[in-house]
Amino acid sequence: MNIFELSLNHYLILSALLFSIGVYGLCTRNNTFRVLMSIEVILNAININFVAFAHYVDPIFVKGQVFSLFVMAIAAAEAAIGLSLLLIIYKNRVNIKMDSFNSLKW
Amino acid sequence: MEYLNKLVPFSFYFLATASVLCSLGMIFNKNLVRAGFTLIGSFVAIAGIYFMLSANFVGVSQILIYAVGIVLVIVFAIMLCSLKDPATQESADEDSDKSQGFSLKNITAFIFSCGIFALLVNVINSIDWISIAKINNFMHRDVNIAEITKIYTNQIGYLMLNDYILGFELVSVLLLIVLIGVIIISKKEVK
Numbered sequence: 295m296n297i298f299e300l301s302l303n304h305y306l307i308l309s310a311l312l313f314s315i316g317v318y319g320l321c322t323r324n325n326t327f328r329v330l331m332s333i334e335v336i337l338n339a340i341n342i343n344f345v346a347f348a349h350y351v352d353p354i355f356v357k358g359q360v361f362s363l364f365v366m367a368i369a370a371a372e373a374a375i376g377l378s379l380l381l382i383i384y385k386n387r388v389n390i391k392m393d394s395f396n397s398l399k400w
Numbered sequence: 401m402e403y404l405n406k407l408v409p410f411s412f413y414f415l416a417t418a419s420v421l422c423s424l425g426m427i428f429n430k431n432l433v434r435a436g437f438t439l440i441g442s443f444v445a446i447a448g449i450y451f452m453l454s455a456n457f458v459g460v461s462q463i464l465i466y467a468v469g470i471v472l473v474i475v476f477a478i479m480l481c482s483l484k485d486p487a488t489q490e491s492a493d494e495d496s497d498k499s500q501g502f503s504l505k506n507i508t509a510f511i512f513s514c515g516i517f518a519l520l521v522n523v524i525n526s527i528d529w530i531s532i533a534k535i536n537n538f539m540h541r542d543v544n545i546a547e548i549t550k551i552y553t554n555q556i557g558y559l560m561l562n563d564y565i566l567g568f569e570l571v572s573v574l575l576l577i578v579l580i581g582v583i584i585i586s587k588k589e590v591k
Contacts, residue, residue, distance in 0.1 A: 298409050302529045305449070308416045310520035312423055314513040319427040321509035327432055327478050331439055334470060335423050338446050341462075349453040351533045356552050359458050360559045366465050367571045371578040373470045377477040378582045384481045 305346035312339035326390045330376050337369045412452060419445035436475040443467040454549040457556055 312335055319332030341362040348358030384390055422442035429435040443466040450459035560568045 300409050300412055302533070303524055304412060304416075305453070306524045306529075307521055308419070308449070310517055310524065311420055313520070314517035315420065315423045315427065317516055318509055318513040319423075321512065322506050323427065325432065327474060327481075328427065328435065331426055331436065331474060334439065334466070334474075335426070335442065338443065338466070341458075342446060342449060345450055345453050345455045345458055349455065350529065354548060355559065356455070356555055357559060357563075359455050359552065359556055360564055362455075362458050363461060363556070363560075364564075364567055364571055366461060367575060370465055370470055371574055373473060374578050374582050375585075377473060378585045381477060381480060382585055390481055 302346055302350040305342060309339045309342040309346070312336075312342070324391050324393060326380055326392055326395075329392060330373065330380075334369060334373070337365055341365050408452070412449070415445045415448045415452070418442070419449070432478050433475060436471055436478055439474075440467045440471050443471065454552065457553045 316332045316336035316339060319335070320329055323329055323332065344358040344362040344365070346358075348356040348362075352358060380390060383395065387394065419442045422438050422445065425438040426435045426442065429438060443462060447459045447462040447467065450456075450462055
């Protein structure tokens with residue numbers, strides 16, 4: 295892998311790095327907002343993979359770009375539902391730690 | 401224009417470093433609102449990487465949807481939740497100190513994520529991607545790639561309304577369901 299000549303491997307390794315950072319945040323943080331933001335970072339890492347493969351492997355019919363747009367729509371839906379659930383839990387419990395969500399009905 | 405091509409790897413390394421540092425800042429910054437705004441930097445750097453990969457439409461959507469839409473919604477939700485916890489008197493918008501240090505949970509998660517990264521890098525480097533790309537592009541040797549990057553946005557619209565019409569419609573139904581569901585969830589009466 296040549297450092298000064300970009301190839302598909304550079305983008306894939308960047309995506310793997312962002313993915314593992316997101317997994318670390320997902321596992322360690324106790325704050326639910328930070329967990330949601332880590333999920334967004336993971337989805338972005340996946341999107342980099344889609345676009346990089348579309349550019350290097352399939353440059354004629356860029357199908358990977360279409361799927362990255364689908365992933366963005368799913369991420370927006372996930373953030374909206376997650377945040378509204380989080381706000382209703384906060385109104386009831388005044389607490390947004392992950393450890394305190396041990397019951398869905400109270 | 402020759403010297404501009406030599407700058408392309410440096411711009412990639414700049415954008416990659418910016419996105420990785422901003423993601424790390426999102427995890428390790430103590431102030432939650434500041435962590436949310438750090439995420440904008442990460443998403444804008446990733447949008448720059450999309451522009452480098454000649455995916456203009458995806459890059460613009462990344463800025464519009466992620467960097468402005470999702471992150472600002474998250475930050476507003478953080479601001480709505482930033483009262484003090486009455487039981488423990490610690491602020492709800494900050495991680496307590498015990499979750500930042502070297503606890504068993506943090507070390508285990510660090511080893512786990514490093515293992516995932518090592519596995520992915522091993523797989524990426526063990527496959528010859530260039531020959532796979534050559535096999536795939538063998539039938540289209542006569543197409544000028546530099547010309548075709550100009551109509552990528554047209555191509556996305558064509559694919560969305562022809563090959564992937566089912567996914568497109570499903571996403572629109574999903575967004576409608578989310579719209580109604582969010583309104584119903586947040587209008588719920590608090591006991």
